[in-house]
Amino acid sequence: MALYVHKYGGTSVGTTERIGKVADRIVKARARGEDLVVVVSAMSGETNKLVAYAHEVQERPDPREMDVLLSTGEQVTIALLAMALQARGCPAVSFTGWQVRIRSDAAHTKARIEHIDTARMQAELDAGRVVVVAGFQGITESGDITTLGRGGSDTTAVALAAALKADECLIFTDVDGVYTTDPRVEPRARRLERITFEEMLEMASLGSKVLQIRSVEFAGKYNVPLRVLSSFEEGSGTLISYEEAGMEKALISGIAFNRDEAKLTILGVPDRPGIAHKILGPVAAANIEVDMIIQNIGADQTTDFTFTVHRNEYKKALEILESTCRELGGREVTGDDKIVKVSIVGVGMRSHAGIASKMFEALAKEAINIRMISTSEIKISVVVDEKYLELAVRTLHEAFELDQAPAAA
Ligand code: ASP
Ligand code: MG
Numbered sequence: 167m168a169l170y171v172h173k174y175g176g177t178s179v180g181t182t183e184r185i186g187k188v189a190d191r192i193v194k195a196r197a198r199g200e201d202l203v204v205v206v207s208a209m210s211g212e213t214n215k216l217v218a219y220a221h222e223v224q225e226r227p228d229p230r231e232m233d234v235l236l237s238t239g240e241q242v243t244i245a246l247l248a249m250a251l252q253a254r255g256c257p258a259v260s261f262t263g264w265q266v267r268i269r270s271d272a273a274h275t276k277a278r279i280e281h282i283d284t285a286r287m288q289a290e291l292d293a294g295r296v297v298v299v300a301g302f303q304g305i306t307e308s309g310d311i312t313t314l315g316r317g318g319s320d321t322t323a324v325a326l327a328a329a330l331k332a333d334e335c336l337i338f339t340d341v342d343g344v345y346t347t348d349p350r351v352e353p354r355a356r357r358l359e360r361i362t363f364e365e366m367l368e369m370a371s372l373g374s375k376v377l378q379i380r381s382v383e384f385a386g387k388y389n390v391p392l393r394v395l396s397s398f399e400e401g402s403g404t405l406i407s408y409e410e411a412g413m414e415k416a417l418i419s420g421i422a423f424n425r426d427e428a429k430l431t432i433l434g435v436p437d438r439p440g441i442a443h444k445i446l447g448p449v450a451a452a453n454i455e456v457d458m459i460i461q462n463i464g465a466d467q468t469t470d471f472t473f474t475v476h477r478n479e480y481k482k483a484l485e486i487l488e489s490t491c492r493e494l495g496g497r498e499v500t501g502d503d504k505i506v507k508v509s510i511v512g513v514g515m516r517s518h519a520g521i522a523s524k525m526f527e528a529l530a531k532e533a534i535n536i537r538m539i540s541t542s543e544i545k546i547s548v549v550v551d552e553k554y555l556e557l558a559v560r561t562l563h564e565a566f567e568l569d570q571a572p573a574a575a
Contacts (some may be wrong), residue, residue: 169201169291169332173301173323176210177340178397179243182250188338188397189250192296196256201291203330205301205323206247208239213316229274233303233313236275237263240300240319248298258296261286263303263311268322270304270312277304277312278380279321282329299326320381328388335390337377338397343404344369344376346568347421351559354569358419360405363392365419368511368545372422382406409513416572417521418512421562423555427457427507428480429538430487431472434497437464444494445471448486454479457507458540458549468497472538474549477503505537506555509547510562522546528565534558 251258301319327335363386395403
């Protein structure tokens with residue numbers, strides 16, 4: 167019998183009525199003869215509420231206790247869904263993460279799954295029951311409750327699908343798939359039938375928030391076909407898998423963007439070995455993640471150095487850089503937190519030259535000034551002024567004809 171793992175996010179189980187709708191969908195899948203393991207998130211807003219409570223009683227909440235608290239949200243929805251299934255005459259049983267022994271490391275609030283014991287789930291499936299499992303939670307070797315990071319239910323679902331060797335992992339959410347770009351920015355954005363793990367990983371890390379990044383990594387590593395689809399409408403959604411012959415042969419699959427960017431520049435620092443380390447070392451030591459980096463060719467034995475950080479870290483990074491500048495005898499520190507990053511993503515880039523110049527040409531035609539560029543094998547990112555974000559996304563969408571389905575190869 168085919169085995170599927172379904173995952174329903176917070177909005178899909180946000181009310182008891184919606185939980186009923188989820189149960190209806192599961193009953194239908196059962197009637198098609200499918201075996202099902204269902205992972206659910208907490209009701210939408212619940213986890214945020216719990217986080218807020220924690221901060222009301224402790225300035226920096228203890229991570230172990232935070233996990234005890236946060237894991238309660240999912241315990242509510244698994245029980246309610248199992249009840250809703252039973253009420254429809256469908257045998258079902260719920261389990262917390264520790265009951266099925268989703269063993270994780272001890273990194274509280276961002277734990278990683280290390281092992282899953284499938285025996286109990288398999289026994290329940292064999293007995294003809296739908297198995298409902300709490301997303302987002304695990305247990306350490308020594309028995310402490312952990313959580314897997316915000317949005318972690320996606321990862322639970324993929325991990326269960328890998329462990330149980332499920333045929334597919336279906337992520338039901340409030341959008342009906344993965345789009346060529348955010349439809350709120352470009353209404354002509356098109357739902358993709360398929361996308362590769364690699365592309366999805368880039369899209370997710372570049373700001374497309376459909377799936378938790380870790381779940382995509384996990385699915386790629388264990389080759390679990392992953393499908394994103396709407397829990398409110400019928401439809402086949404978007405399949406995320408390895409590249410296969412006959413897949414859409416697009417040059418570019420999507421355009422991602424990130425509004426949370428800021429850039430900093432240190433001007434006129436001595437151009438000598440070790441300078442990058444001197445500049446970025448203190449930034450890293452403050453736990454600030456650096457994304458793009460540019461060092462200019464030096465003139466007069468000095469050079470300029472620019473890098474980007476998350477906008478939330480801008481002020482902190484600026485302070486650090488100013489002190490580094492004094493230390494190194496640099497000329498000046500400048501910064502800009504009104505910038506965004508726009509990226510085109512596609513495995514098709516590997517085998518085609520000229521994608522970058524096509525991108526730059528399209529932006530130039532609209533007089534959009536490119537402030538920084540970075541490339542990888544399947545992605546090209548540019549930094550532009552915030553005010554050009556929408557225009558840049560639409561221009562590139564048009565230039566690469568993303569509104570039209572590419573011909574199958
Ligand atoms: N309830 C958790 C969160 O809000 C996990 C999840 O929804 O995936 O982050
Ligand atoms: Mg979620």
